[in-house]
């Protein structure tokens with residue numbers, strides 16, 4: 001991929017590997033990239049601003065409260081004028097400040113103020129890398145959609161051996177190319193439902209189900225990573241909001257349907273929510289009291305959200321995908337369900353007792369489309385999401 005004309009904001013952290021940045025800037029300049037650098041105070045102990053400025057052929061930004069820097073180029077503009085922010089070396093301290101959302105120098109302020117993709121290349125002593133605090137920060141940053149490259153294993157400058165080396169420049173350039181590649185679903189819109197619905201009985205009681213929202217949230221995240229503008233309509237779950245996704249939180253099936261209709265028109269719709277098929281016919285405004293006969297609940301059917309959107313008279317999404325939770329004759333039942341509901345694909349999963357699918361981390365899927373059923377191996381829910389999104393990309397190509 002050509003890097004010609006791409007703009008990279010390189011944030012140099014204060015680690016011994018900072019010297020490799022000079023080579024990185026050179027190679028990026030050779031490829032036609034514009035490189036602007038921000039150096040932390042510690043970084044300037046390892047590489048001189050003069051070296052960074054000479055190689056990047058631009059000024060080096062170091063101060064948050066510099067009258068000249070802020071008037072010439074505020075921290076917001078530094079991010080706005082970049083296609084990608086690269087942090088190399090990303091020290092343990094810089095990662096910790098990113099994870100905590102601190103803004104106590106120019107580098108951390110730019111990283112907090114940016115909406116651009118961020119790639120970090122950690123480099124530190126092996127004990128620092130393996131420390132639970134650094135590993136927790138790594139997981140937090142990865143969950144926010146930050147690309148983490150390395151560290152590599154080998155001899156470390158501190159004399160120890162292990163994981164902690166900054167990856168070599170060619171590998172960094174490759175990661176930068178990937179991060180700047182066009183995203184296949186850019187310009188597409190998607191709607192995803194996830195989690196259970198809660199149907200109230202009285203002010204304190206409700207009918208719910210065991211859906212965790214893991215699968216729907218993973219699909220929303222994967223669609224967003226591929227560049228789609230995603231609206232996630234979710235019932236109550238413990239899952240964090242996926243990065244870069246618009247999340248609408250609802251409780252009942254009726255609220256879920258209304259939120260979905262509001263999100264139309266979209267190109268892609270994936271219905272992964274476990275919607276309650278019935279709700280209590282009447283919701284008591286007062287708490288039902290015990291004593292006397294136990295109450296009898298009568299139910300009213302809920303709207304079928306998938307079927308409603310799949311058969312929408314004016315705004316049917318181009319690709320409508322449902323799930324089928326079955327406990328027997330999985331493929332047959334799901335094949336009939338696809339036709340009944342009018343969707344394009346159904347991802348059928350076996351939710352029988354003992355399969356651990358509901359609330360678990362893995363799924364065994366059969367993808368059913370007009371051509372038949374395709375059996376997928378047992379996959380983690382995040383892998384199911386990636387595989388589904390790859391198929392969506394191919395179908396819309």
Ligand code: CTP
Pocket residue numbers: 193253271272273274275276277302303304305306307321322323324325326
């Ligand atoms: N679904 C929906 N609205 C409902 C019920 C289900 O949008 N009121 C969607 C689910 O999100 C899923 C698909 O329909 O994508 C199938 O859900 P499933 O529970 O397997 O099927 P049901 O329609 O409930 O049929 P049955 O209970 O008879 O298997």
